[in-house]
Amino acid sequence: PEAITVQELANRMAEKGADLVKALFNMGMMVTVNQTIDQDTAELLVEDFGHRIQRVSESDVDIDTADDVDPEETLKDRAPVVTIMGHVDHGKTSLLDALRGTDVVRGESGGITQHIGAYQITTKNKQKLTFLDTPGHEAFTQMRARGANVTDIVILVVAADDGIMPQTIEAINHTKAAGVPMIVAINKCDKPEANPKKIRERLLEHEVIVEEMSGDVQDVEVSAKAGTGLDDLIDKIMLQAELLELKARPDRAAEGTVIEAQLDKGRGPVASVLITRGTLKRGDVFVVGTQSGKVRAMIDDKGKQVKEAGPSSPVEVLGLGGVPNAGDQLTVVENEQRAREVSEYRSEKAHSQRTAATPANFDAMFSNLK
Ligand code: GDP
Ligand code: MG
Numbered sequence: 001p002e003a004i005t006v007q008e009l010a011n012r013m014a015e016k017g018a019d020l021v022k023a024l025f026n027m028g029m030m031v032t033v034n035q036t037i038d039q040d041t042a043e044l045l046v047e048d049f050g051h052r053i054q055r056v057s058e059s060d061v062d063i064d065t066a067d068d069v070d071p072e073e074t075l076k077d078r079a080p081v082v083t084i085m086g087h088v089d090h091g092k093t094s095l096l097d098a099l100r101g102t103d104v105v106r107g108e109s110g111g112i113t114q115h116i117g118a119y120q121i122t123t124k125n126k127q128k129l130t131f132l133d134t135p136g137h138e139a140f141t142q143m144r145a146r147g148a149n150v151t152d153i154v155i156l157v158v159a160a161d162d163g164i165m166p167q168t169i170e171a172i173n174h175t176k177a178a179g180v181p182m183i184v185a186i187n188k189c190d191k192p193e194a195n196p197k198k199i200r201e202r203l204l205e206h207e208v209i210v211e212e213m214s215g216d217v218q219d220v221e222v223s224a225k226a227g228t229g230l231d232d233l234i235d236k237i238m239l240q241a242e243l244l245e246l247k248a249r250p251d252r253a254a255e256g257t258v259i260e261a262q263l264d265k266g267r268g269p270v271a272s273v274l275i276t277r278g279t280l281k282r283g284d285v286f287v288v289g290t291q292s293g294k295v296r297a298m299i300d301d302k303g304k305q306v307k308e309a310g311p312s313s314p315v316e317v318l319g320l321g322g323v324p325n326a327g328d329q330l331t332v333v334e335n336e337q338r339a340r341e342v343s344e345y346r347s348e349k350a351h352s353q354r355t356a357a358t359p360a361n362f363d364a365m366f367s368n369l370k
Contacts (some may be wrong), residue, residue, distance in 0.1 A: 003036040013051055023048055062329050062347040063287065070249035070277065078248045079120065079312040080241035081126035081150055081274065084185075085137050085171035086157030089141060091187040094134050094224035095157055102230055105302075117259035117272035118314030119282070119301035123234055129241075130274070130312050132259065137167070137174050139259075146176055146327030148257045150274055152239050154182045155233070156208075160194035160221070164202045173205050181244070183218045184210055184235050190223035250310035254278035255330040259314065261323050269320040271295075273330050275308075280332065281314065283309045285339050289328030290346040292339035293320035 006024070010017040010033070017033035018234075023045060024031050029039065037045075084092045103121035120130045132139060134153065143150055158168055176183050184203065200210050200219065209215025218236045222229030238262045255278055261271035271288065273280070280286075284295045296319030299304045309315040317330075321343070324330075331338050342362045 007033040074249040075247035080152045083151040089169040090159040098224040116316045148327040158183045190226040191223045248277040252278040254280035256330040258328040269323045287326040287342045288330040291322040291340035292343040
């Protein structure tokens with residue numbers, strides 16, 4: 001907010017840009033409408049035109065959703081969002097593929113699955129589950145670092161023919177730190193050398209006490225390769241989800257979290273978004289991080305165009321002004337002017353935070369010399 005273009009100031013004052021240029025000329029300044037002026041000059045101009053200076057508070061120019069709590073009676077059950085973590089080669093990708101294969105909807109439509117960072121399956125019992133298909137703790141911690149806790153349940157994959165490895169331990173620690181419940185999937189149980197009992201015992205050393213060891217962490221023996229234990233795993237996820245009472249209000253302006261985003265050659269900026277509450281519809285105007293946009297099209301994980309997406313659905317969104325970051329929040333707003341205002345405010349803020357970092361560093365440098 002240190003500088004503003006003459007035109008932007010004119011817009012905010014509901015005056016003509018040319019009139020401001022004239023007034024500035026009378027003050028001894030030669031500027032065009034597209035040039036910027038500093039805050040002091042802007043204030044002089046505002047007063048010159050007989051307007052009052054109004055300092056806006058952050059809540060006027062940004063979105064504050066923290067106080068915007070949905071009433072209990074508007075909440076509906078939503079699908080759990082599940083992340084698979086574990087050591088490299090223990091079978092995360094294989095398990096994600098195997099679980100995807102159990103989707104009854106996909107089987108019917110025969111659609112081509114596409115990678116959008118997350119997918120949803122419908123079970124035989126018509127229950128829905130959402131999996132983040134960027135497995136590993138990287139996506140998980142990256143999201144959390146950005147204040148986005150999208151995961152409800154973690155599946156810890158441990159290969160029964162291997163053991164507790166460094167990334168297994170890392171995954172355990174991240175999951176505990178996030179306070180997210182864990183289900184242990186002991187994978188590769190089809191192998192003759194598989195020893196699930198040993199895995200359960202070894203987990204004790206990391207304070208993961210599975211049910212068979214009289215603890216409260218659910219565990220299940222699976223084989224992603226042979227497809228065994230998958231129904232059992234799904235049942236356990238649903239049981240855990242029930243305990244969590246996962247709910248969200250579907251009939252409201254949508255909010256979501258960016259799972260991944262990139263610039264697509266043909267389609268422009270695209271973002272995979274996991275809807276957290278409300279329903280995102282085609283034509284909705286939104287802010288996402290420092291970007292704004294309008295939903296031009298939405299594509300689900302089966303490659304199908306959809307008109308709307310509700311809580312816990314992953315969807316690819318087209319119609320963004322730029323590429324947002326993973327973990328950014330998407331919020332639907334009233335109109336394009338509001339979207340622009342918020343995204344501009346956030347961009348300016350991000351910019352001034354970047355530049356403001358310098359003086360502090362200088363201070364630190366000089367204090368070292370003293
Ligand atoms: P990730 O690194 O954790 O994603 O592991 P992958 O899914 O890429 O699997 C690593 C290797 O283990 C691959 O060669 C898989 O074919 C194999 N694998 C995965 N699951 C199983 C399983 O249940 N049984 C057997 N025998 N091999 C498996
Ligand atoms: Mg993998």
